[in-house]
Amino acid sequence: MKILITGGSGLVGSAIKEIVHFENEDYKKKSLKNENEYVFISSKDCNLTDIDITRDYFSKCKPDAVIHLAAYVGGLFRNMSEKIKMYEINTQINYNVLKVCDELNINRVLSCLSTCIFPDKTTYPIDETMLHNGPPHFSNDGYAYSKRMLEVHSRMYYENKNRLYNCIIPTNIYGKYDNFDLEDAHVIPALVHKCYLAKKNDEDFVVKGSGKPLRQFIYNLDLAKLILKVLFNYNDKEPIILSVSEEDEVSIGDVARTIAKWFKYEERIKFDCDSADGQFKKTADNKKLMTLFPDTEFTSIDKGIATTVEWFNITPDYLIRK
Ligand code: GFB
Numbered sequence: 001m002k003i004l005i006t007g008g009s010g011l012v013g014s015a016i017k018e019i020v021h022f023e024n025e026d027y028k029k030k031s032l033k034n035e036n037e038y039v040f041i042s043s044k045d046c047n048l049t050d051i052d053i054t055r056d057y058f059s060k061c062k063p064d065a066v067i068h069l070a071a072y073v074g075g076l077f078r079n080m081s082e083k084i085k086m087y088e089i090n091t092q093i094n095y096n097v098l099k100v101c102d103e104l105n106i107n108r109v110l111s112c113l114s115t116c117i118f119p120d121k122t123t124y125p126i127d128e129t130m131l132h133n134g135p136p137h138f139s140n141d142g143y144a145y146s147k148r149m150l151e152v153h154s155r156m157y158y159e160n161k162n163r164l165y166n167c168i169i170p171t172n173i174y175g176k177y178d179n180f181d182l183e184d185a186h187v188i189p190a191l192v193h194k195c196y197l198a199k200k201n202d203e204d205f206v207v208k209g210s211g212k213p214l215r216q217f218i219y220n221l222d223l224a225k226l227i228l229k230v231l232f233n234y235n236d237k238e239p240i241i242l243s244v245s246e247e248d249e250v251s252i253g254d255v256a257r258t259i260a261k262w263f264k265y266e267e268r269i270k271f272d273c274d275s276a277d278g279q280f281k282k283t284a285d286n287k288k289l290m291t292l293f294p295d296t297e298f299t300s301i302d303k304g305i306a307t308t309v310e311w312f313n314i315t316p317d318y319l320i321r322k
Pocket of ligand 1: 077079114143172184185207208213252277
């Protein structure tokens with residue numbers, strides 16, 4: 001099978017690349033043939049907001065399946081300030097990818113959503129059946145409504161054209177290869193970068209918000225393995241949540257303290273309570289995942305953050321936008 005991965009140079013795409021690279025090496029050692037070929041593309045290879053360019057690229061590539069990860073993303077603060085871009089760019093990309101895949105008779109598309117697109121006012125834990133049960137949190141409604149339509153669009157192809165188009169719903173993702181931008185990044189890479197600078201400049205390590213909100217973080221390499229399992233083994237119409245358990249939910253404050261611990265800079269943490277907290281929590285249920293794939297294991301947040309900090313410290317500045 002030839003598998004095309006959009007968003008191939010991002011946080012999750014890079015993790016899939018690492019996983020399949022090791023799998024390929026393993027196959028070589030065992031003198032077996034790996035039957036799958038993976039093609040990773042970024043916006044430099046193909047502008048997915050343009051349907052003609054997308055059609056041209058996909059028709060030349062001729063994939064059997066697509067893992068659709070490409071998206072215009074960012075942390076809470078980018079989501080609040082760039083709602084229109086979040087909605088428009090993601091809607092263009094998602095429409096073009098599904099439309100072109102159908103036109104070219106590509107029968108398998110697995111697309112990536114996020115637990116931040118679930119309703120804000122809800123009961124917990126949230127499960128796959130609750131996606132459209134009410135408005136998302138106001139802080140990221142541009143992104144959320146666009147992603148919800150990706151789920152709707154995929155389901156329509158499944159129902160009317162028998163296409164195996166379905167979606168995964170991961171929780172907050174972190175790890176190596178992330179965007180470490182100080183303003184626009186997600187919380188873990190932003191705080192890794194901030195803690196590094198605070199220590200370097202002998203300043204306070206300032207964490208935005210109260211530190212009280214709760215999140216379930218999934219390490220990108222764990223997610224990459226799960227995505228491949230889902231691609232080959234999950235054929236249902238409904239999306240599937242990819243998450244650690246409810247017990248592994250942690251506060252932003254604890255995450256900040258763990259980051260500071262790995263930098264040996266715990267004494268100077270300060271919480272900037274004038275900054276937004278975002279959604280208090282979006283606790284997701286991983287029952288469906290654990291029933292289908294009971295051998296799933298997760299990297300602890302402590303180990304995952306340690307690896308991320310280590311990667312940040314050894315990676316050249318230009319790759320992580322220091
Ligand atoms: O990663 P983050 O932006 O994702 O985390 P969300 C936001 C939480 O971390 C808030 C706190 O409680 C912030 O107050 N925080 C503390 C920081 N310091 C920082 C910082 O320097 N940068 C950031 N970004 N946060 C996003 C959604 O929400 O979740 C997206 O807006 C997305 O749509 C993603 O899909 C998974 O969980 O709040």
